[in-house]
Amino acid sequence: MKRTLLLAVYAMISITAFAQKDSGFGIKGGLNYGQNGDLVASVGNAAEDIVRGSDGKVGYHFGIFGKIDLLRLYIRPELLYTKTQSGYDVANGTQYDISKLDMPVLVGVKVIGPLHVFAGPTFQYILENELEGLTVNNIEKDFSFGAQFGVGVNLGKIGLDVRYERGLSKNEANFIGDNVTDISGRVDARPSQVIFGLSLKL
16 A cells, blocks of 8 residues: 555656646645435334435545646546545444545646636545544445545635545445444445645746
8 A cells, every 4th residue: 555655756757757838737726515325224123224414514625636637638637535425324323534645647728817626536545534433344445535626716726626526436334333133234435525625836
């Protein structure tokens, strides 16, 4: 895992060495507002499952990015630490937290002036997932992928963008209550979120 991250960082820095004037690298951070998929649970010996959709909560992200300028197009790989949160109305309220490494690889188009639009795949490595008040087993897949698209503006070295992300890989974790007869089930770890980002080109 460490080797993969080092190679990703090295690739971003190496590619930007062939920069046109708008190419380079920098740091970024921001807030995420989103939710994960459904939580499906059984309580005691209930014959029917309880299905709960998640409530959106605020998370955050920070990391580095590279940018390769290709006239009106650009390629922007990013490497980010992301924390997402969502809530479920079950077991007197439950919060699901996921910590992960994200690597979006975005292709953008400069529209007019500082305005640009972009889209691309995002690759995710789950570091940790916690379901408040319940014991969660390991998530089904440590690696998963999704897609992002959005719009942004560049004001000198400062960039602002808003994007939507949707997880595409089916990915679930099983859980049980402290007392096994209380509650058990599974929760969908795929994110659906709006991401607000602030970046600084170095």
